[in-house]
Every structure is written in structure tokens, then in C-alpha cells.
Amino acid sequence: xxxxSGFRFSKLVGRNLANRPYRNIATIFAFALIAGTLFxxxxxxNGAEQSLDAGMDRLGADIMVVPDKYLFAGxxxxxxxxxxxxxxxxxxxxxxxxxxxxxxxxxQMYIATLFASCCAAPVQMIAIDPExxxxxxxxxxxxxxxxxxxxxxxIGSNIIxxxxxxxxxxxxxxxxxxxxxxxxxxxxxxxxxxxxxAYVMAGESGAKAVKKLNIPRExxxxxxxxxxxxxxxxxxxxxxxxxVPGTRTILPNGLMSAVNGQLAAVTLLLEGSAVAVxxxxxxxxxxxxxxxxxxxxxxxxxxxxxGATKGFVTWLIxxxxxxxxxxxxxxxxxxxxxxxxxxxxxxxxxLKIPFIIPSNLTILAEGGGALLLSVAIAGTASIYPVxxxxxxxxxxxxxRGVS
Amino acid sequence: MATDxxxxxxxxxxxxxxxxxxxxxxxxFPVCEVEGLYLKTAAGMQIPMKCGWTARAETGVGxxxxxxxxxxxxxxxxxxxxxxxxxxxxxxILVILFPTFLIGMCAVADHPCRQLTLPALEVxxxxxxxxxxxxxxxxxxx
Numbered sequence: 155x156x157x158x159s160g161f162r163f164s165k166l167v168g169r170n171l172a173n174r175p176y177r178n179i180a181t182i183f184a185f186a187l188i189a190g191t192l193f194x195x196x197x198x199x200n201g202a203e204q205s206l207d208a209g210m211d212r213l214g215a216d217i218m219v220v221p222d223k224y225l226f227a228g229x230x231x232x233x234x235x236x237x238x239x240x241x242x243x244x245x246x247x248x249x250x251x252x253x254x255x256x257x258x259x260x261x262q263m264y265i266a267t268l269f270a271s272c273c274a275a276p277v278q279m280i281a282i283d284p285e286x287x288x289x290x291x292x293x294x295x296x297x298x299x300x301x302x303x304x305x306x307x308x309i310g311s312n313i314i315x316x317x318x319x320x321x322x323x324x325x326x327x328x329x330x331x332x333x334x335x336x337x338x339x340x341x342x343x344x345x346x347x348x349x350x351x352a353y354v355m356a357g358e359s360g361a362k363a364v365k366k367l368n369i370p371r372e373x374x375x376x377x378x379x380x381x382x383x384x385x386x387x388x389x390x391x392x393x394x395x396x397x398v399p400g401t402r403t404i405l406p407n408g409l410m411s412a413v414n415g416q417l418a419a420v421t422l423l424l425e426g427s428a429v430a431v432x433x434x435x436x437x438x439x440x441x442x443x444x445x446x447x448x449x450x451x452x453x454x455x456x457x458x459x460x461g462a463t464k465g466f467v468t469w470l471i472x473x474x475x476x477x478x479x480x481x482x483x484x485x486x487x488x489x490x491x492x493x494x495x496x497x498x499x500x501x502x503x504x505l506k507i508p509f510i511i512p513s514n515l516t517i518l519a520e521g522g523g524a525l526l527l528s529v530a531i532a533g534t535a536s537i538y539p540v541x542x543x544x545x546x547x548x549x550x551x552x553x554r555g556v557s
Numbered sequence: 558m559a560t561d562x563x564x565x566x567x568x569x570x571x572x573x574x575x576x577x578x579x580x581x582x583x584x585x586f587p588v589c590e591v592e593g594l595y596l597k598t599a600a601g602m603q604i605p606m607k608c609g610w611t612a613r614a615e616t617g618v619g620x621x622x623x624x625x626x627x628x629x630x631x632x633x634x635x636x637x638x639x640x641x642x643x644x645x646x647x648x649x650i651l652v653i654l655f656p657t658f659l660i661g662m663c664a665v666a667d668h669p670c671r672q673l674t675l676p677a678l679e680v681x682x683x684x685x686x687x688x689x690x691x692x693x694x695x696x697x698x699x
Contacts, residue, residue: 314664496676499666 167473174446178478181442184435185482188428188531189524190490195424196520197494197512198501201338202413204516205508206233209339210406214288215378216387218404219250219394225402227264228376229412232404233508235310235340237266237276241373242400249398250377255390257382260286261374263352267323267345268365277313278344279323281352288380290346293334300332305354308346311336321345325362326355338502338510416507432531439475439535447471447539454543464544471540472533479532483525491517564633564695567688571626571645574688578619578652578681582612586673589663608670611660615652615678622648622685635696642692649685652678 171178209232220228224240231238241263251259263281282290290308294300302308307321307328315321315330322328328347336342347355352369359367381390391403447454454467494501495511502509512520582588588608589595595603622645629641656662656678662670 312666493676493680496679497672500672500676503667503672 163470163473167470167477170450170470170474171477177442177446181439181478182482182485184431184439185479185528185532186486186489188431188435188486189483189528190486191424191428191431192527193487193520193524194490194494195421195428196523197490197517198417198424198509199414199421200512200516200520201494201509202417202507203410204512205338205510206406206410206413208335208337208510209233209341209508210409212289212293212334212337212339212341213378214292214380216381216405217379217391217394219377219379219398219401220375220404222400222402224375225404228402228404229409230340231264231278231280231344231376232340232409233413234502234506235278235312235343237278237343238264239266240264240375241370242375250379250394250401253390253393253397255381255385255393256379258286258288258380260288260378262289262376262378263349263369263373264375265352265367265369268363277310277323278340279352280344280346281349282346283349289378293332297332302331302348304348305329305351306331306347307351308332308334310334310342310344312342313345324355324359324365324367326351326358336510337508339508413507416505420505432527436531436535439532440538443471443475443536443539444542446474447543451543451546455546468540468544471543472536475532475536476529479528480525483528487521487524491521561633564638564692565630567692568626568629568633568641571629571641571685571688572623573626574681574685575619575622575624575626578622578678578685579616580619581677581681582608582615582670582674586669586677588612588670588674589668592669594668606663606668606670607660608656608662608668608674611656611662611670612674614655614660618648618651618655622652629692637696638692639696642689642694642696644689645692646686646689649682649687649689652682652685 213232218228218232221240221242224238227238227240230236250256261283265279265281267277267279284291284302290302293308294302300308305326305328307330309315309321309330309332311334313321313333317330317332319330320327321330323345328345328351334341353371356367356369359365379390379394381387387405388407391405394403395401454462454470457470458464458467498509498511501507511517577585583591588606588611590605590609590612594606596606625641625644625648628637651659656670656675662668662675665671
């Protein structure tokens with residue numbers, strides 16, 4: 155053993171694996187399934203969470219206050235941007251800015267536009283009050299070249315029009331001055347305009363649009379609230395609901411619960427499949443490893459007789475299992491990533507959740523986790539064959555081994 | 558003999574894949590115009606959207622993939638395998654490029670062509686490319 159020129163451990167592992175292609179393909183498939191399903195579940199949850207974070211960052215608010223009858227509609231505006239129109243029944247929402255703990259409050263109006271054709275499908279128009287707004291004004295600070303003047307609109311990333319061009323809603327022509335970055339939330343399907351321009355559009359709609367738009371003056375659809383530093387958004391939200399009757403509050407935590415509710419069935423199915431495959435795979439893979447070790451008994455015994463230590467043999471069996479686990483996991487994770495990326499639009503619209511591709515770091519962490527689990531399963535499944543083969547004496551194997 | 562049967566099987570698989578490329582945008586996961594969505598010109602005329610033109614191009618490429626598969630079924634010499642392999646790989650790349658770069662799909666993310674037709678064509682394209690690559694490799698090793 156001391157002078158084996160050209161002997162390489164990896165070559166030995168490779169040759170052993172090449173001798174059993176069909177059995178190895180089945181093992182690789184099992185590992186691909188385990189890693190792929192686990193990774194997909196994590197990918198979906200993290201994609202939804204990061205999308206929601208990006209959406210709330212874009213909004214810049216800690217609390218969204220909506221009329222109590224429109225809690226679900228308010229959530230939908232944020233999550234998927236499904237067009238809707240609603241208003242408070244009176245102007246009592248102004249009290250919100252005077253509630254202790256509220257640092258800033260800004261009203262917004264939500265108007266569902268009309269369906270026109272492919273490129274002017276109904277979208278969510280959000281009218282802001284430039285005096286108090288902190289949603290678009292924060293974006294304008296980051297984009298100093300953009301000014302939001304009369305009939306100017308800023309559009310979400312899913313609205314197809316280039317800055318400098320025009321879009322028509324309710325027969326009124328707006329100029330696109332900017333496009334927001336993708337968040338995966340309803341913000342991507344929204345168009346931001348000013349209160350004054352929305353009133354003008356509604357006023358002209360009777361003559362210019364196929365359907366007249368009625369917007370009650372001095373009414374808002376929602377009020378976005380930023381709480382004072384150090385204050386708990388939950389406590390302020392409770393106070394708002396108590397002091398302003400007829401209102402409901404939406405907080406990021408509540409939205410995340412709603413998203414998790416939507417995702418629960420899918421993630422449960424994926425995680426359940428991964429657990430089921432793992433539970434079935436461990437004894438099966440153990441059995442396959444034991445059969446393989448039995449077939450290799452003669453070879454291993456010869457290696458032992460030539461001076462290979464028990465540690466070397468243990469490492470050889472483990473290396474074969476780990477190699478299959480790593481190859482299978484990489485294939486599973488790769489295919490799962492590809493499918494989740496190409497079906498991103500379908501996932502978003504069918505599950506009605508905000509969703510973006512998670513950051514590279516998150517994908518690496520999710521993939522690494524799934525890979526480690528597969529390697530751990532491979533190690534666990536190899537314990538019994540390793541135990542059996544290292545306990546037998548070399549001459550026994552040479553005498554009885556399969557040739 | 559066994560290899561010839563295997564290659565004929567791959568030819569049959571290519572025929573099925575070519576048929577799927579044809580059926581996907583019209584029947585299986587239809588593009589917007591099949592769902593009644595058209596672009597309207599100022600004169601009120603309805604014309605297909607970008608995805609409609611992609612569907613038409615995919616019909617042509619799908620038919621060519623079927624022809625290549627048929628060729629492999631009737632003649633499976635190493636030269637034919639390599640030629641069909643190169644052709645299939647190129648056709649598979651076109652199946653992917655038509656909806657993504659060369660023509661494209663609708664830009665609006667909630668349109669049916671974006672949600673189902675596009676990913677289905679990408680999956681089919683990748684499978685055709687992989688089969689093409691296998692045939693090139695197989696032809697070169699005989």
C-alpha cells in the first residue's frame with residue numbers, strides 16, 4: 155500500500171460508482187427529490203417574505219388604516235394589486251394624525267381603472283397627497299431627476315410603459331415620469347398619481363370614458379401611518395381602532411400571516427413530501443448500501459489484506475454515499491430553482507401571494523441546508539453497512555465474497 | 558440491435574416532443590388570442606399579440622422537430638444520429654429563443670401566455686436540446 159503509484163482515492167470511488175449505473179441513478183433520483191422538495195418549500199416561503207418586506211419598504215408605512223368593511227380589499231391592494239375602489243364613509247380619518255404615537259399620517263385613494271385592452275388592462279390607481287405623502291416622496295428623494303407635477307404618474311414595474319410616454323385612464327392622459335423597482339407585491343401593478351389629477355380625471359370621465367368615475371371629495375380609501383421612533387406599531391394600531399370607530403388596521407405581521415395562510419397548503423405538501431421521501435429513503439438507501447457493501451466484500455477484503463485500514467474502508471463506503479447525495483442534491487436543487495424561476499408569474503397569480511426570487515445569499519443558504527440534510531441522510535443510511543464490513547475479517551470476505 | 562431500437566425510441570420521443578411544441582401554445586397552455594385577448598388598433602381592428610406570433614413560429618419549429626424524429630426512426634446510422642442531434646439541439650434552442658428573445662410574449666405578467674405557455678415551451682426546448690446533445694455524443698462514440 156505504501157507504493158501504489160497512480161492510485162487515487164477519488165478514482166476508486168468513481169470506478170465503484172460507474173459499476174452500478176442504474177442503482178446509482180435511482181439513488182441520485184431519491185436524493186434529488188428530497189433536496190428539491192425541501193429547497194422548493196424554503197424558496198417559496200423566503201420569496202414571499204422578501205417580497206412582502208420589499209413592498210412594505212416601498213410603502214414606507216408601519217400601519218395601513220382602512221375602513222372596517224374593506225380590510226380584505228386593503229390587504230389585496232398590498233399583496234397582489236388586484237384593482238379595487240373603496241372609500242371611508244366620512245372624513246373622520248383625519249383624527250388619526252392626532253393619535254399619540256403617530257408620527258406621520260398620509261391619506262391615499264384607491265381607484266380601479268377600466269379594462270381597455272391588452273396593454274391598458276385594469277390596474278390599481280393610487281392617488282397620493284403630495285403634502286403629507288411618504289411613499290412616493292421617499293422614492294423621489296432617491297431619484298432626484300424626477301418631479302411629479304400635473305398629470306404625471308409613477309408606475310409599478312409590471313405596468314408596461316416607458317418613462318416619457320403616456321398612459322390613458324378614464325379617458326385622461328397621464329405622463330409616465332418614473333418606474334418603481336420590482337417588489338413582487340401589489341405595488342408592481344399600481345399607478346401612482348396625485349389627488350388633484352385623480353379629481354380632474356373623475357370630472358372628465360363622464361364625457362371621455364365609457365363609464366363615469368365618481369370620487370367623493372375629501373374622502374380617502376386608506377391612511378398610511380408611520381409611528382414615532384420607539385413606539386410599538388401594534389399598540390398604536392390598537393389605539394387607532396379604539397379612537398376612530400369604523401377603521402381596521404393592517405400591519406406587516408398580519409400581512410405575513412395572511413401570506414403564510416395562502417402558502418400553507420403548498421409548503422405543507424412540499425415539506426410533507428420531503429419528510430415522506432426521507433422516511434422511506436433512509437431504510438431503502440441503507441439496504442442498497444448494505445447490498446453494495448456485500449457485493450464489494452471481496453474487493454474490500456483484498457484492500458484490507460493489502461493493508462488498507464478500517465478507517466480507509468469506512469471512508470470509501472461513506473464517500474460513495476456522499477458523492478451520490480451531493481450529485482442528487484445539486485440536480486434536485488438546480489431543477490427546482492429553474493422551475494420556480496420560470497413559473498414565477500404562475501405561482502404569484504395562482505397562489506395570490508407577493509413573490510420575488512429570493513436574494514442570492516438566501517438561495518445559497520437554502521441550497522446549502524438541503525444539501526447538508528441529504529449528506530446527513532446518506533451518512534445515516536451508511537452506518538449499518540459500514541458497521542458490518544468493518545467487523546468482518548479480510549480472509550472471510552476473500553473466501554465468501556461475490557466474484 | 559438494442560441500440561437501434563433505443564435510437565428509434567428517441568426518434569419517436571422527438572416526434573412526440575415536436576407535437577407537444579405545436580400543441581402547447583394552441584391547445585395545452587394556450588396563448589392570449591385563443592383566450593380571446595387581442596390587440597386593438599386605433600381603427601378597431603383586432604390583431605394577435607406578440608405571443609400569437611410566437612405560437613405560429615413554434616408551430617413551424619415543432620413540425621421540423623417531428624420531421625427530425627421521423628428521420629431517426631427510419632434511419633439510425635451514426636451519421637444520421639449526429640445530424641439529427643445537431644438539428645434537434647438547434648431547434649430546441651429556437652423553441653426557447655422565440656418566446657424569450659426573438660419574438661417574445663406579452664409583457665403583462667398576468668396574461669396566460671406568460672404564466673403557462675412560456676414556461677412550458679422553455680421546458681420542452683430544454684428537453685429537445687438535451688436529446689440533441691445526447692444524439693451528438695452517441696453518434697460521435699460509434
